[in-house]
Amino acid sequence: MTHSSPPVRCEELTVGYHGEPVLEGVSFTVETGATLALVGRSGCGKTTLLKTLAGILDPLDGEATIHGTRVPHSPPGGELGYIPQSLGLVMHETVLTNVLHGRLSDLGAIRSLLGRFPTDAKTDARDAIERVGLGGYEQRRVKELSGGQRRRVAIARAFVQEPRVLLADEMLSELDSETAHSIVDCLATLQAETDMAAVIVEHNLTVANDISDTVLRLGTGGIEERIERTRDPVSRQRHE
Ligand SMILES: Nc1ncnc2c1ncn2[C@@H]1O[C@H](COP(=O)(O)OP(=O)(O)OP(=O)(O)O)[C@@H](O)[C@H]1O
Ligand SMILES: [Mg+2]
Structure with a gap:
């Protein structure tokens, strides 16, 4: 490179x-x-x-x-940030957890599987969720959202990565x-x-x-x- x-x-x-x-x-x-x-x-x-x-x-x-x-x-x-046409979200997980997956490469898979995300990652994720207009939906499960709301979760997940x-x-x-x-x-x-x-x-x-x-x-x-x-x-x- x-x-x-x-x-x-x-x-x-x-x-x-x-x-x-x-x-x-x-x-x-x-x-x-x-x-x-x-x-x-x-x-x-x-x-x-x-x-x-x-x-x-x-x-x-x-x-x-x-x-x-x-x-x-x-x-x-x-x-590299990728927003697939099929979105690639984990449906049974919350909006916040899905967005935090954008930080996986920073955190290491094991830490994230254990759900231990550092505070600054959570702050950034909440900020990205707010920016796509989903403030207040952090704890909602993705399967309970509309198609357009799901798309915005995928966008927030890519944005939080700052690719x-x-x-x-x-x-x-x-x-x-x-x-x-x-x-x-x-x-x-x-x-x-x-x-x-x-x-x-x-x-x-x-x-x-x-x-x-x-x-x-x-x-x-x-x-x-x-x-x-x-x-x-x-x-x-x-x-x-
Ligand atoms: N997994 C696959 N295996 C074989 N052929 C595929 C596969 N996925 C897509 N194709 C074929 O490749 C071509 C291009 O598909 P692609 O999904 O890239 O189109 P697209 O331009 O994104 O279309 P759309 O606007 O509908 O999303 C199509 O003819 C499609 O049938
Ligand atoms: Mg396509």
């Missing part, structure tokens, strides 16, 4: 399942503090690409790196526009504070355009269009 490497880099990357490509020849770079949005019709391979960047799927060909570490190897702890790279799969779906705007504000604040880079899957093209520096439109088998955006820093901070 070198610090001169960009947060995310793909070079002629081929992704897919069981040796069968879904997307081929994907190349892009995401610089520090920048956001890249992946758009495209259902089934074109957005999640497959994101899972490959997250190290869940092996690349079929080409190369992808996160801060210089070649996927599927994991970059050092805390570097250097965030991979988010349809983070804003199931949310009303007011809640979605407040999550976009949270993301902008986190990026301003930490220079985090983000790769987001977003099916709403208007939202994708608003919150990203680059939009990649994926089509059958690969990148169909690459749109470079010039974001107004004010609208980036206050997405209204």
Whole structure:
């Protein structure tokens, strides 16, 4: 790993399942503090690409790196935050415990399994829960929440990790526009504070355009269009 490497880099990357490509020849770079949005019709391979960047799927060909570490190897702890489309929450556990799982790599698995989270981790987790608008829900079990509330728990879990790279799969779906705007504000604040880079899957093209520096439109088998955006820093901070 070198610090001169960009947060995310793909070079002629081929992704897919069981040796069968879904997307081929994907190349892009995401610089520090920048956001890249992946758009495209259902089934074109957005999640497959994101899972490959997250190290869940092996690349079929080409190369992808996160801060210089070649996927599927994991970059050092805390570097990568992933919000899966399926959320990956522990349904019978509380909101607070799920969000604290974002700190697993700091704490060590055994300590967290024993439920012994240090006070500062709890303070940060409560703060993240508040920021996604779920203050007061800390002790509620995730299985008792709505789809949009669950999504916000997954967002808080990723935010509390303060990752250097965030991979988010349809983070804003199931949310009303007011809640979605407040999550976009949270993301902008986190990026301003930490220079985090983000790769987001977003099916709403208007939202994708608003919150990203680059939009990649994926089509059958690969990148169909690459749109470079010039974001107004004010609208980036206050997405209204
Ligand atoms: N585990 C799997 N094994 C084999 N093929 C898969 C698997 N998961 C997805 N696929 C296939 O890979 C292709 C891309 O799926 P993917 O989930 O990446 O699409 P997507 O762009 O994220 O779609 P959506 O917008 O509906 O979430 C689809 O044809 C899908 O059927
Ligand atoms: Mg998907």
